[in-house]
Amino acid sequence: MKKVHKYFLPLLVMLLLAFALPGSAQASDPMRLVIGETFTLESGETLEEDLVVIGGTATLEKGSKVEGDIVLMGGSLEISGVVEGNIAATGGYIRLHETAVVEGDIAAAGADIDQEEGAQVKGEINTDFNAPFQFSAPDSGVIPRVQFAFSPFWKAASFVVRVFVLSGMAVLIAMFFPTRLQRVSQTLVSQPLISGGLGCMTLLIAPLVALLLAITLILLPASLLGILLLVLLGLVGWLALGLEVGNRLGLALKQEWTPPLAAGLGTFVLTLVVGSLSYIACIGWVFPVLVISLGLGAVLLTRLGSQTYPEPAVQQVNLTSETPPAEGPTSA
Numbered sequence: 233m234k235k236v237h238k239y240f241l242p243l244l245v246m247l248l249l250a251f252a253l254p255g256s257a258q259a260s261d262p263m264r265l266v267i268g269e270t271f272t273l274e275s276g277e278t279l280e281e282d283l284v285v286i287g288g289t290a291t292l293e294k295g296s297k298v299e300g301d302i303v304l305m306g307g308s309l310e311i312s313g314v315v316e317g318n319i320a321a322t323g324g325y326i327r328l329h330e331t332a333v334v335e336g337d338i339a340a341a342g343a344d345i346d347q348e349e350g351a352q353v354k355g356e357i358n359t360d361f362n363a364p365f366q367f368s369a370p371d372s373g374v375i376p377r378v379q380f381a382f383s384p385f386w387k388a389a390s391f392v393v394r395v396f397v398l399s400g401m402a403v404l405i406a407m408f409f410p411t412r413l414q415r416v417s418q419t420l421v422s423q424p425l426i427s428g429g430l431g432c433m434t435l436l437i438a439p440l441v442a443l444l445l446a447i448t449l450i451l452l453p454a455s456l457l458g459i460l461l462l463v464l465l466g467l468v469g470w471l472a473l474g475l476e477v478g479n480r481l482g483l484a485l486k487q488e489w490t491p492p493l494a495a496g497l498g499t500f501v502l503t504l505v506v507g508s509l510s511y512i513a514c515i516g517w518v519f520p521v522l523v524i525s526l527g528l529g530a531v532l533l534t535r536l537g538s539q540t541y542p543e544p545a546v547q548q549v550n551l552t553s554e555t556p557p558a559e560g561p562t563s564a
Contacts, residue, residue: 263300266290266307267497273298273313282317285309285324294331301336304343306396311351318355322392328353341389391507399500402471406495412537413495416472417479419541420530428522431469431529435521438462462528468536469527474499 263282264271270288273279275295282300283290285307292298296313304321311332318336319326321343328334330350337355338345345357406413420427438458445455475491478498482489489497506523510516533541 275313292332294329305392322389395500395503395507398470398474398503399496401467402474402495402499403492405468405471406475406492409537410491412534413468413472413475414491415534415537415540416469416527416530417476419534420469420473420526421476423530423533423541424526427529427533428526429529430532431466431525431527432521434462434528434532435525465531465536466524466528469529469531470502470523471495471499471527472530472537473523473527474502477502 263284264279266283266285266288268287271283271285271290273290273292273296275293278297278299280299282303283298284303284305286305288307289310290302290304290307291310292313292315294312298313298315298317301317302309302315302319304319304324304326306323308325308327309319309321310327310329311334312329313331314333314335316335319334319338319340321338321340323342324344326338326340326343326345328345328347328351330348332348332351334351334353334355338353338357340357340359343359345359347353347357442455442458445451445458475495475498478489478494478496478501481498481501482494502523506519509519530541531537
């Protein structure tokens with residue numbers, strides 16, 4: 233497990249730097265970032281930086297060399313060359329051909345490794361991870377005391393799963409409801425104080441109202457439905473803010489992305505950054521609450537994206553009847 237932590241935490245840090253600070257981060261800690269694309273390091277070429285593959289395909293041909301580390305998330309990695317660093321993989325597929333040489337370690341969480349005969353891994357291959365819960369088994373017939381120990385790796389893995397699930401939801405909503413999501417995104421940017429204030433008040437008042445309804449027992453189903461509706465509205469607001477982050481990220485990289493792609497990547501970055509900040513002791517809860525309040529308020533102001541806020545002013549046109557001037561007496 234120590235080796236897993238050694239690779240997983242640098243993985244999150246590298247992704248934060250790669251997305252949140254694309255210019256300055258790569259200048260100080262260079263890396264090659266491959267997102268949903270195909271990357272090939274041809275024979276005789278040397279990559280002097282780290283390689284990060286997210287949902288893409290990377291091929292290292294025979295005679296190629298990677299001097300840094302390799303991070304794989306949900307993609308495929310074909311190695312026929314030399315990797316001087318370590319390999320950390322979360323999901324995906326790794327194939328080591330017979331000419332492959334990995335001088336470091338390989339840590340794979342939920343990733344398949346196919347090592348052909350002749351492929352060399354000079355370090356260790358670690359794919360043995362503990363289950364989410366660890367139980368103490370009894371040594372005798374007495375009733376044991378069950379001890380729960382939540383695995384730190386499972387916390388990190390569940391966090392990564394949430395990031396990808398929210399990103400996928402953002403892509404789907406942006407595909408089917410692009411106009412509504414864009415309206416919410418524009419409102420939370422143009423009216424941040426009003427959106428944040430309304431969302432914060434809703435988060436404070438709605439649970440109290442739901443509690444009062446639940447006390448009556450008769451209105452308990454309505455209370456549960458209200459809580460579910462509040463969660464869904466907050467989720468839409470989160471995805472709308474992710475769309476805005478994706479649009480600005482595209483401008484920073486001078487790329488023109490479609491709304492689904494911008495929403496997916498933006499939500500990925502937003503969830504990754506805010507989720508990481510939420511682990512800060514004492515004040516970590518502030519960051520997700522601020523984001524949820526901002527998005528929830530924008531959703532309420534736009535009525536779930538059905539109208540713009542503020543509503544466009546209706547131009548009033550004064551219709552004045554034009555009467556022809558009275559004709560004076562005509563001279564005979």
